[in-house]
Amino acid sequence: MNLTAEQIQENWKEFRNRINQLTARADDLNVMYDEIEERAMMAPASSFDHYHNAFPGGYIDHVLRVDECAEKVYFLWTEMGADMEGYSLDELRFVALHHDLGKLGFPGDGNEIYIPNESEWHRKNLGKIYTPNPKNPFSMVPDLTIWLLQHYGIKMTWNEMLGLKLTDGLYDESTKPYFISRTADSKLKTNLGYIMHQADCMAARIEFEKWYKNKPAAPIQKKRPAKIITNSQTQVNASKMFEDLFGDKQ
Ligand SMILES: [Fe+2]
Secondary structure, X not given: OOOOHHHHXXXXXXXXXXXXXXXXXXXXXXXHHHHOHHHHHHOOOOOEOOOOOOOOOHHHHHHHHHHHHHHHHHHHHHHOOOOOOOXXXXXXXXXHHHOOHHHHOOOXXXXXXXXXXXXXXXXXXXXXXXXXXXXXXXXXXXXXHHHHHHHOOOOOOHHXXXXXXXOOHHHOHHHHHHHOOOOOOOOOOOOHHHHHHHHHHHHHHHHHHHHHHHOOOOOOOOOOOOOOOOHHHHHHHHHHHHHHHHOOOO
């Protein structure tokens, strides 16, 4: 699946509108997004076609969907009687709109996280559309997300910092101490992390389903010759070697 140039532009416009709704930090955020505009607008959300949104504009398309899912999940939890004290909807939306910021890479030209994969074989046969940029140091997305926000001088609350860290849920093992606690007091004080994880799962799954329903037919795989050598084959090869060396059959 690919977006048209018009859809990419529309998504970008909508994204900037939503950033402007985060009034308290809109100015600081706009400085960052003005600087990284082209990269953010065109970035994919992942590297493999069967992950999610691995196409130009896929990042913003994903983030907008997560923002919508997060709001709906928030109201679902509210309706079902969850305790929604301890954080604001504004904090949740800040996390939703920035939870994957680290996927945009390090500041500076040419420091994107995902770069187009030049190997046609890998693109066609493995669906590896993008490849990690070897220039960058290894980083976990939530860590780079939080680092980037501080790099651009954007303040965040503890709720927001933790929400950014917990969005991957237990897929990210570093979140274990937060999700698996041994005492009532050490449990998470708010459900923001759970809501973000559910919203991100929902959006990514929807994006996978959209791709899967419209994916091109799989290329016909050429069978590679089996490299298994049976005892009889070994015998044949040994006979051939003997013949080549001594000019006579064993
Ligand atoms: Fe995400």
